[in-house]
Every structure is written in C-alpha cells, then in structure tokens.
Amino acid sequence: MAGRLLLRAAILLVIGAGAGAAHSALRPVKLRPDAPLPGPAAPEIVSTPDGVAAPADAASAEAAMGLEITVSQAAALYDQGVSFVDSRHLAEFEGGHVENAFLMAAEDFLGGGTPVALGLLDPAAPLVVYCGGGDCDASKNLVLLLQQAGFRRAHIMTDGFPAWAAAGHPVATGGPTYGEDGSR
C-alpha cells in the first residue's frame, strides 16, 4: 500500500515537473533585474550635429549608467537632485539614511497597496534605490516593483547605505519627514 502511495506521488510529481518544464521553455524568465523591463524606457535621444545620437544634456550621465551604480555615481546623481529611496526597514531608516531619502519597502506594494512615497515621485525622473548593501535583495525587489509601476529609470546603489555613509556623503537620522513638509 505504501508502494502505491509513493508511485502515485511520483506520478503527480512527474506531471507537475513536466508541465513546469514545458511552461518554462515557453516563457523564459530573467534571473535578475539587470535590464530594464520592456516599455517606454529611454530618456530622450537627440541628434547631435556630428550625427551621433546622444542622450539629452543633463540626463546623459545618468542615462549611461547601468541598473547598478557605485556610491560615487550615486553621489553625482544626488548632487543633481535625483531622489533616493531607502528600501530597508523603518528602524534601519531611523538609525541613518541618505539625507532626504524616501522610505519605501517592497512589502508596501503587497495586496495591491501603494507606498505613500510613490505619489511624491516622478515616474519619468531617475531614482536611486538602496538597502543595506552586501547580500541584501530589498532594493532589487523594490526596483522590480517600481519598474512595474512605471519607473523606468530606477538605479540600485549596490553597496548600500553603509558604503554611502562611509564615503562621507550626506546622511540624516530619524523617521521620514516628507509627509509633513513635502521636502524634495
């Protein structure tokens, strides 16, 4: 009897695995959010006199950056006034974050929800998302959701907040304040 149970279980597994394998062949998935998802992605492309297409002025440096950027690239964007999004937990945010950063977690999107900060950001503008650096996947998860929400120019500061702070860039402590004073 136990033999029949195992045989049937094996048959169910084979059916499921077969269907899954076929499905995966039909519809490949990306394994990490390297490339922006298809859609109205690119910054404006203008034609320069010498005939070479180049991204429009201020956005050029940003547009040339990949999905994942370094702390110094992030700092350059910060100086241009690009918004930062902290994807860590509130307690970590309160303990120290990039000055003027918004707080947003992938979990805020759960159940069809919309993070408060989302309404304060411009989907057409670039964005820098970070988490704790190292092994943390929070910023990648969040960028995926932001891309789905129409933010096509989100970057990930791979080394995260610790590297930002260590490099001496502007940091602040305490909870988010943009709800009250609407700064940045």
Place this chain on the structure above:
Amino acid sequence: MTTMTARPGAAGTSPNVRAIGGAVLVVRVLLAGLFLFAAAMKLRDPQQFAFSVAAFKLLPDPLVALTTYIVPWIELVAGVCLLLGLWARAAAFVIALLLTAFIAGIASVLQRGMNVTCGCFGKFEIPCTGPLGACHLVRNGVLLAMAAFVAWLGPGSLAVDRESRR
C-alpha cells in the same frame, strides 16, 4: 493502507468515523485551496517568483528558471487532486514533500542571515508579513502537519477516491 480499522467517510459507518471523514475533508479542502491560490499567484507573475527563487541563492541559474515553473505546477496538480479527493493521500504526500523543501530553504536563508521576501503567495503574505522569518517556518510546519494528516488518514468524505470502500 495504514488505517486498517475505521475507513473514514465510508457509508454506513459510526458517527465517530464520519466525524473523522468530515475533519479530513475540511483539512483537505483548506490545504487544496491554499496551494491552488499559491500556484495561481506564482503562475500569474512568474517573473516575480523567479526573483524570489533566485534570492534564496540556493540553486544554479538554470535550475532557478525551472523551479520557477515546476514548483507552482506541482502545487497546481497536487492542489487539484486534493480538492477532488483524487489520489488524495498521494497528493497530500507531494504537498508534504514541497513543504519540507520550503522549510529547508527558509531555514537555510535564516541560517545565512539573509533578508529575503517570501514568494509564497506572489504579492500576498498569508499570514506572515515581511522578510522570511520564524513565522514562515511555523506556518509551513502547521501546513505540513495538515498534509501529513490527510496523507495518513486518506481522502475523507466527498472524495473521488474509492479506496476507503475497498
């Protein structure tokens, strides 16, 4: 058949046995509903689940892509069988295997101190919220007990399976 004495759900049995058959039915349908929901959420957004699987950092890339589809399809097949009470014990056994694998994966993530969100139900989190933690282990432990209950006692009432009458 391990339960040689009472056959839950069989016609003309004592109230006690009918109660067991009813209890198994309830557990079976709950489990089936949950796994069908989980399968549907994963298959609705395979890309999101693929990132969840990749975030566990347990599998090489080619297996991540396969796992992304194989897990929900097994959930779907086992869930349908459980719901119908068709090969219910085998389906419950398969669910138990899946849960064991999930528990091992989560334990591995926790042991490595990683911050990973659960792809369990797509964008929904039931009932555990936030990154993977002890709550997910407990939840899966409870589900595992439910699956073991069905795998042990058989399909219960209102099942396609006729083995309880044989």
